Amino acid sequence: MVKIKDIELGDFPLLLAPMEDVSDPPFRAVCKAGGADLMYTEFVSSEGLIRDAAKSRQKLDIFEYERPIGIQLFGSDIETMAECAKIATAVSPDLIDINYGCPVKQVACRGAGAALLQDIPKMVAMTEAVVKATHLPVTVKTRLGWDDSTKNIEDVAERLQDIGIQALTVHGRTRVQMYKGEADWTLIGRIKENSRIRIPIFGNGDITTPEKALEYRNRYGVDGIMIGRASIGYPWIFNEIKHFLKTGTYLTHPTIADRVAVCRQHLEFSIRWKGEKLGVLEMRRHYASYFKGMDGAKSFRNRLVQADTFAEVEEILQEISATYSLEASY
Structure with a gap:
């Protein structure tokens, strides 16, 4: 110990x-x-x-x-x-x-x-x-x-x-x-x-x-x-x-849904701690890391760092979930 x-x-x-x-x-x-x-x-x-x-x-x-x-x-x-x-x-x-x-x-x-x-x-x-x-x-x-x-x-x-x-x-x-x-x-x-x-x-x-x-x-x-x-x-x-x-074995890597869920939790806590305006603004530095390595995610990341309200970010996160879950089903 x-x-x-x-x-x-x-x-x-x-x-x-x-x-x-x-x-x-x-x-x-x-x-x-x-x-x-x-x-x-x-x-x-x-x-x-x-x-x-x-x-x-x-x-x-x-x-x-x-x-x-x-x-x-x-x-x-x-x-x-x-x-x-x-x-x-x-x-x-x-x-x-x-x-x-x-x-x-x-x-x-x-x-x-x-x-x-x-x-x-x-x-x-x-x-x-x-x-x-x-x-x-x-x-x-x-x-x-x-x-x-x-x-x-x-x-x-x-x-x-x-x-x-x-x-x-x-x-x-x-x-x-x-x-x-x-x-x-x-x-x-x-x-x-x-x-x-x-x-x-x-x-x-x-x-x-x-x-x-x-x-x-x-x-x-x-x-x-x-x-x-x-x-x-x-x-x-x-x-x-x-x-x-x-x-000696590996955990399953987080899915896109996992990434979206934790990113959302992070954002929600940021807003509770600093208010919506500053909470949304300070989360911008994290989006690229949460969605790094995802094919075709650049446009989503660009939109996330320009969003000014929780509602805008939430809409984009839902789009990410929908887009990648649809691709995974093919």
């Missing part, structure tokens, strides 16, 4: 990665139904929380059915991060996560996210301040290092464990790599081989199929896997991996 402090996650948990502009409550709802064992919010700006910015505050919205759920924070100032850990703790998540992995320029150039990989003493001091600011378990998500010459994650893992984090997720790329090239899990495996490491170690990067999940579990010995981009438009991936790990 893998545990983060007292949070039981099963024998080999699958985590939903915190993805900006993706991992909001509507998306998390369909991923939870799809088998995610632990989920995180989009990363929340510590500066935004201190300013009481509406967007940052809204990212603290969590729901009972999501548990266990973690709130992920990022920032560059130690005192601000500690204060924000207190603010996040007040909304009663199950844990607090610190982002030391985001590679995007507007985050790293402000000294946050992956920028802390260039200043390990500050990373350790910031983590310790957050640990002391909350009674909740604190976890960390980071990368192998800033670049190929600073792959210091083995040392970082020990130092962060020693000041109190309860789990570590490592993305198998450096900051310089961004999301390019193949993720290298070799150092993640070495952390697991370290007899000093007692906390769960989760691997992240390039897990797109059940076969790869099994291969990486066996090869690198991680306690669980975090899945990000592969879940966008395909929340079924969690249960597909679980089934394959347990039985």
Whole structure:
């Protein structure tokens, strides 16, 4: 049984990665139904929380059915991060996560996210301040290092464990790599081989199929896997991996009707959470993923991203169901 402090996650948990502009409550709802064992919010700006910015505050919205759920924070100032850990703790998540992995320029150039990989003493001091600011378990998500010459994650893992984090997720790329090239899990495996490491170690990067999940579990010995981009438009991936790990067989892939149904559920939750206008608008980023790979679906996707109301989207979804069920009957 893998545990983060007292949070039981099963024998080999699958985590939903915190993805900006993706991992909001509507998306998390369909991923939870799809088998995610632990989920995180989009990363929340510590500066935004201190300013009481509406967007940052809204990212603290969590729901009972999501548990266990973690709130992920990022920032560059130690005192601000500690204060924000207190603010996040007040909304009663199950844990607090610190982002030391985001590679995007507007985050790293402000000294946050992956920028802390260039200043390990500050990373350790910031983590310790957050640990002391909350009674909740604190976890960390980071990368192998800033670049190929600073792959210091083995040392970082020990130092962060020693000041109190309860789990570590490592993305198998450096900051310089961004999301390019193949993720290298070799150092993640070495952390697991370290007899000093007692906390769960989760691997992240390039897990797109059940076969790869099994291969990486066996090869690198991680306690669980975090899945990000592969879940966008395909929340079924969690249960597909679980089934394959347990039985060695494949679940039936979702039908067009399944895709339409889950897309509709996602949209309905988005509207309940943000109202029809914004809920419909923010779903536009997901349609291409839900209907990716379907022959002749481009025209439907184009219409979906132009629809402004639930009624318009619903009409198009019904057309998709009718069109593809008719083709399947031939």
